[in-house]
Amino acid sequence: MNPTVSASGLSLHYGRTRALDEVELRLTPGVTGLLGPNGAGKTTLLRVLATAVPADRGSFTVLGHDPRTARGRQEVRRHLGYLPQTPGFHPGFTAFEFVDYVAILKELTDRRARHREVRRVLEEVGLGEVRGRRIRKLSGGMRQRVALAAALVGDPGFLVLDEPTVGLDPEQRMRFRELIARAGEGRTVLLSTHQTEDVAMLCRRVLVMAGGTVRFDGTPAELTARAAGRVWSSTERDPGAKAGWRTGTGTFRNVGDPPAGADLAEATLEDGYLLVLDGMGAGVAA
Amino acid sequence: MSWHVTEEDLRAYARGELAPPGLWSADAHLTGCAVCRGVLAEVTDPVALDAGWERLDAELDAPRRGWCEGLLVRAGVPDHIARLLTATPVLRGSWLGAVVLVLTMSVLAGALGDHAASPTVFLALAPLLPLAGVALSYGPALDPTYEMAVVAPTHGFKLLMIRTVAVLGTGIGLNGLATLALPGYGLRALAWLLPALALTAAGLALTPRLGPVAAPSAVGVGWVALLLAADAAREPAGGPLAPFTAAGQGVSAAVAVFATGLLFLLRDRFDSASLRRPQGSL
Numbered sequence: 001m002n003p004t005v006s007a008s009g010l011s012l013h014y015g016r017t018r019a020l021d022e023v024e025l026r027l028t029p030g031v032t033g034l035l036g037p038n039g040a041g042k043t044t045l046l047r048v049l050a051t052a053v054p055a056d057r058g059s060f061t062v063l064g065h066d067p068r069t070a071r072g073r074q075e076v077r078r079h080l081g082y083l084p085q086t087p088g089f090h091p092g093f094t095a096f097e098f099v100d101y102v103a104i105l106k107e108l109t110d111r112r113a114r115h116r117e118v119r120r121v122l123e124e125v126g127l128g129e130v131r132g133r134r135i136r137k138l139s140g141g142m143r144q145r146v147a148l149a150a151a152l153v154g155d156p157g158f159l160v161l162d163e164p165t166v167g168l169d170p171e172q173r174m175r176f177r178e179l180i181a182r183a184g185e186g187r188t189v190l191l192s193t194h195q196t197e198d199v200a201m202l203c204r205r206v207l208v209m210a211g212g213t214v215r216f217d218g219t220p221a222e223l224t225a226r227a228a229g230r231v232w233s234s235t236e237r238d239p240g241a242k243a244g245w246r247t248g249t250g251t252f253r254n255v256g257d258p259p260a261g262a263d264l265a266e267a268t269l270e271d272g273y274l275l276v277l278d279g280m281g282a283g284v285a286a
Numbered sequence: 287m288s289w290h291v292t293e294e295d296l297r298a299y300a301r302g303e304l305a306p307p308g309l310w311s312a313d314a315h316l317t318g319c320a321v322c323r324g325v326l327a328e329v330t331d332p333v334a335l336d337a338g339w340e341r342l343d344a345e346l347d348a349p350r351r352g353w354c355e356g357l358l359v360r361a362g363v364p365d366h367i368a369r370l371l372t373a374t375p376v377l378r379g380s381w382l383g384a385v386v387l388v389l390t391m392s393v394l395a396g397a398l399g400d401h402a403a404s405p406t407v408f409l410a411l412a413p414l415l416p417l418a419g420v421a422l423s424y425g426p427a428l429d430p431t432y433e434m435a436v437v438a439p440t441h442g443f444k445l446l447m448i449r450t451v452a453v454l455g456t457g458i459g460l461n462g463l464a465t466l467a468l469p470g471y472g473l474r475a476l477a478w479l480l481p482a483l484a485l486t487a488a489g490l491a492l493t494p495r496l497g498p499v500a501a502p503s504a505v506g507v508g509w510v511a512l513l514l515a516a517d518a519a520r521e522p523a524g525g526p527l528a529p530f531t532a533a534g535q536g537v538s539a540a541v542a543v544f545a546t547g548l549l550f551l552l553r554d555r556f557d558s559a560s561l562r563r564p565q566g567s568l
Binding site: 051070074080084089090100106111115 | 366369373436
């Protein structure tokens with residue numbers, strides 16, 4: 001399958017801070033999760049791929065278009081939907097007016113067709129009933145859905161979502177996951193998140209970033225498998241564990257190299273993620 | 287019922303093409319005649335009917351245009367450009383109120399102050415207002431939708447120019463109204479116009495190099511410094527400051543042209559990323 005996005009050697013520095021370091025990736029249709037701690041370079045990678053900032057070195061293409069030229073950049077943007085980490089709104093706009101404004105920026109200039117498209121995406125994110133309400137009067141979850149609707153305008157082939165579930169309550173998060181899953185049908189979605197549950201529930205593939213580099217590239221099952229045989233329970237925190245915490249049952253869950261005779265527990269995606277960050281499960285699976 | 291609307295008229299009625307007085311007659315008749323309503327339902331094209339409902343629905347959904355946007359559309363500005371023009375962040379009540387207040391005070395100072403022979407305060411201040419307005423209308427720190435706008439296929443320079451036109455149009459219009467309050471000074475009271483264009487163009491041209499806040503700030507400070515220097519060197523005392531003389535106006539025009547050319551050459555620097563700043567987490 002031809003990749004929607006193909007990147008090679010992407011690097012970017014902010015002063016002395018190395019935000020991206022020789023990132024290689026290939027994204028194909030479906031939802032790909034991007035995990036990593038704060039400062040890992042996730043947002044920078046997303047902003048580079050969204051053409052919001054150029055890389056210092058390296059290159060990438062989106063649907064065959066190279067954003068290093070003005071024409072190529074415009075073509076990339078024509079196929080792009082972007083939900084930034086902190087989407088901003090003109091406060092006096094209604095949901096409809098805001099998405100309409102973004103639709104104009106996306107070159108939908110025919111008024112009737114544009115309004116039809118705005119109504120479609122607002123219906124798609126479940127905001128058809130409140131489309132005339134001012135954004136400042138909407139809840140945080142609804143605002144995120146307005147921003148997602150704006151990203152979906154024009155039916156882009158490549159959707160970049162930067163931590164869209166942050167700050168949402170569990171019900172809103174679940175609803176948002178449904179929307180992302182639906183958005184990932186037939187298009188390529190890159191989803192940055194801190195929530196391993198998001199990845200477990202939504203993603204066909206997962207990337208783990210740390211220090212500006214991709215530490216893991218594989219399926220969620222492969223990431224979970226990194227922790228197989230490396231998770232154990234104990235009544236006290238095991239000082240030899242890379243990470244350990246008391247669970248709701250009062251026992252400790254430890255991740256690392258288990259001692260002989262340890263009471264092994266079933267590994268989860270989060271265990272695999274922790275081991276990759278610690279360098280124990282590093283490597284590219286696929 | 288002794289008569290019925292002909293099928294031909296009912297088809298025209300369904301298409302919205304039946305003209306008065308036949309339309310009025312059909313309207314009145316259809317309210318009381320089930321037979322004709324039945325024929326009307328049969329001759330109505332369901333696709334056209336759906337399209338009609340969709341059009342009606344879309345019109346009901348459409349954002350209501352404000353007076354300014356409506357005026358622009360009636361003047362022939364395309365609908366989407368009018369929307370972008372009037373959505374310029376700085377064209378809000380608070381900013382416009384501040385501009386009007388500043389202009390009123392400076393006009394009063396010019397008209398009533400000790401230096402009544404010259405509207406110096408007004409002339410010094412008026413060019414700064416469009417400069418500040420344009421600076422506040424674009425950029426990552428001030429435009430809430432900057433991040434979304436910069437990755438849209440509409441070229442960033444085009445959006446910048448649309449907003450600049452909106453702000454300059456408003457700012458120059460208000461300055462022009464304020465000028466009318468100083469009729470005693472004749473054309474001298476219009477000496478702010480060329481410096482306003484020069485400062486605005488220079489501020490924009492320096493933005494890719496200095497950033498969207500530092501560039502207009504530097505230009506503003508430079509303008510004030512220039513006026514202070516001109517005041518110190520003024521001969522004779524009480525005469526016009528150098529920037530407001532004929533020679534000064536020529537220099538302003540030259541700066542405006544040069545900065546506009548430079549801005550055009552640098553247009554791609556407004557298309558992404560050159561105004562970048564790290565934001566959020568890495």
